[in-house]
Amino acid sequence: MEQKEVTVCTNKIFEGKIINLRVDEVKLPNGKVTTREIVEHPGGVSIVAVTDKEKILLVKQYRKPAEESLLEIPAGKLEKGEDPLLCAKRELLEETGYEAGFIKHLITFYTTPGFSDEKMYLYFAKDLKKYTAQPDEDEFLEVYEYAPEELWEMILQNQIKDSKTIIGILYYFKMRNSL
Amino acid sequence: MEQKEVTVCTNKIFEGKIINLRVDEVKLPNGKVTTREIVEHPGGVSIVAVTDKEKILLVKQYRKPAEESLLEIPAGKLEKGEDPLLCAKRELLEETGYEAGFIKHLITFYTTPGFSDEKMYLYFAKDLKKYTAQPDEDEFLEVYEYAPEELWEMILQNQIKDSKTIIGILYYFKMRNSL
Numbered sequence: 001m002e003q004k005e006v007t008v009c010t011n012k013i014f015e016g017k018i019i020n021l022r023v024d025e026v027k028l029p030n031g032k033v034t035t036r037e038i039v040e041h042p043g044g045v046s047i048v049a050v051t052d053k054e055k056i057l058l059v060k061q062y063r064k065p066a067e068e069s070l071l072e073i074p075a076g077k078l079e080k081g082e083d084p085l086l087c088a089k090r091e092l093l094e095e096t097g098y099e100a101g102f103i104k105h106l107i108t109f110y111t112t113p114g115f116s117d118e119k120m121y122l123y124f125a126k127d128l129k130k131y132t133a134q135p136d137e138d139e140f141l142e143v144y145e146y147a148p149e150e151l152w153e154m155i156l157q158n159q160i161k162d163s164k165t166i167i168g169i170l171y172y173f174k175m176r177n178s179l
Numbered sequence: 180m181e182q183k184e185v186t187v188c189t190n191k192i193f194e195g196k197i198i199n200l201r202v203d204e205v206k207l208p209n210g211k212v213t214t215r216e217i218v219e220h221p222g223g224v225s226i227v228a229v230t231d232k233e234k235i236l237l238v239k240q241y242r243k244p245a246e247e248s249l250l251e252i253p254a255g256k257l258e259k260g261e262d263p264l265l266c267a268k269r270e271l272l273e274e275t276g277y278e279a280g281f282i283k284h285l286i287t288f289y290t291t292p293g294f295s296d297e298k299m300y301l302y303f304a305k306d307l308k309k310y311t312a313q314p315d316e317d318e319f320l321e322v323y324e325y326a327p328e329e330l331w332e333m334i335l336q337n338q339i340k341d342s343k344t345i346i347g348i349l350y351y352f353k354m355r356n357s358l
Contacts, residue, residue, distance in 0.1 A: 003241035003248050003319050014192050014200060016216040019294055021193060021200050026243060029319050036243040037195040039218055041294070062182035063292040064205060064215040069182050070292055077293075109340045111291045113242040113249055114256075115198055115220070118291065120342070140182050140208050152353070161288045163299070163342045170349035174331070 003029060005036070018042075018077065019116075041118035045088040046075035048106070048168040049098060049125040050179075055145035056169065057096050057128075058160075062140065071144065071154070072162045073169075075120075084121040092125060094134045096143050101127025106171060111163060120164055122171070124179055148172060182208060184215070197221075197256065198295075220297035224267040225254035227285070227347040228277060228304040229358075234324035235348065236275050236307075237339075241319065250323065250333070251341045252348075254299075263300040271304060273313045275322050280306025285350060290342060299343055301350070303358055327351060 005026040014021040020040040027033055049057040058071045076091035078084060085105065093099055103125040111118045135141050146154070151169045154160045160169070172179070184205040193200040199219040206212055228236040237250045255270035257263060264284065272278055282304040290297045314320050325333070330348045333339045339348070351358070 003239070005241050005243050016202070017214065019216050019218070021218075023195070024243060028317055030317075032317065034317055035196065037198050038244045039198070039200075039294070044293075060182070062184050063289070064184050064203060065217045065294060065296040066289055066292045070289070072292075107334060107340075107345070108337065109342045109345055110242070110245055110249070111342050112295065112297065113245045113251075113341055114223075115218070115244060116291065116295075117244040138207055138209075138211065138213055155286060158287065161286075162292055163288050163290050163346060166286070166288055166346050167342060167349065170346065170353060174349060174352055 005029075008033060037115055039116040039118070041116055042078045042080065043084075043119040043121070044075055044077045045084050045091060045121045045123060046073050046164045046168060047088050047092050047100075047103070047123045047125050048073055048172050049092055049096065049100065049128060050172070051128055051145060055147055056151060056172065057098065058144045058146060058165070059095050060142040060144065070162050071160050072165045075164060085123070088121065088123040088125070093131065094136070095139075095141055097131050097133035098125075098128040099131055100125035101129060109167070122164065122168060124172075126179075148176070187212060216294055218295040218297070220295055221257045221259065222263075222298040222300070223254055223256045224263050224270060224300045224302060225252050225343045225347060226267050226271050226279075226282070226302045226304050227252055227351050228271055228275065228279065228307060229351070230307055230324060234326055235330060235351065236277065237323045237325060237344070238274050239321040239323065249341050250339050251344045254343060264302070267300065267302040267304070272310065273315070274318075274320055276310050276312035277304075277307040278310055279304035280308060288346070301343065301347060303351075305358075327355070
């Protein structure tokens, strides 16, 4: 069955620092017209970075939408036209102070395809060398290191509750012997 | 370090069918003021539903923000005040036609805590009994069944690219012997 929804018209609602919002009027496969609310996002990268002692790096950061500080793998949004690999190296260094001797792309996914076009590029990094973290002026981060088994417990205990971080940790468990 | 961002004022930008958008002016830990763009979402449920032959149910659905059809585990958004467990049972039946003899909550996570408050409640379901799918009037779904190993290959091949679906499948691999 052809599922495509054809755009009838687009209404731009908002242009922000991080996201834009538009509402598309679309024609459904049954010919009816409805609306789709779409958050435009430039996309982002996130990195499962593993130290020589097999600890995974997390950063703790206040997330206003959640109204709490969350533990997440290092991550950041793509600058306009930026290569995701370069962005991953940059964000890892800025947020944690580590430079990766080895870094590779794992998978790319939509975070919330029901209402946003945000794509997340997930990377794996190792052979880490420590420099100094250089967070953005308005970023307040704390860096932590955990053993994979601790992180699995923290997922089960709801101490880790960020989707890209859960994907990164679970992917690492599935692939750790071949990464 | 106290990371909390105190709300100075809130500007409501948009109220939609699925999401609202607001921009909060916040005071950072260093005293500076900046803005946070926040997409309000009622939250959702998603279900890893496993048949007696150990196949996992997926639904294929056109996602306008991605401009393509995506394979996802059954999912849906919470109605106002709805219990997530009842929502999970309802969405599983509506989208796939299966009723779950056994259903349990696994984990809850933020899909995109950088810009949205959406919480996703992930469930596991088995002992499935087949009725008839009852999609919403404007939902166009196709239901598929895959073996877990096929799904892992499909994640690696980028044929599955939805975050909650990847979490559900990876979680199943980690826990399949104890679910």
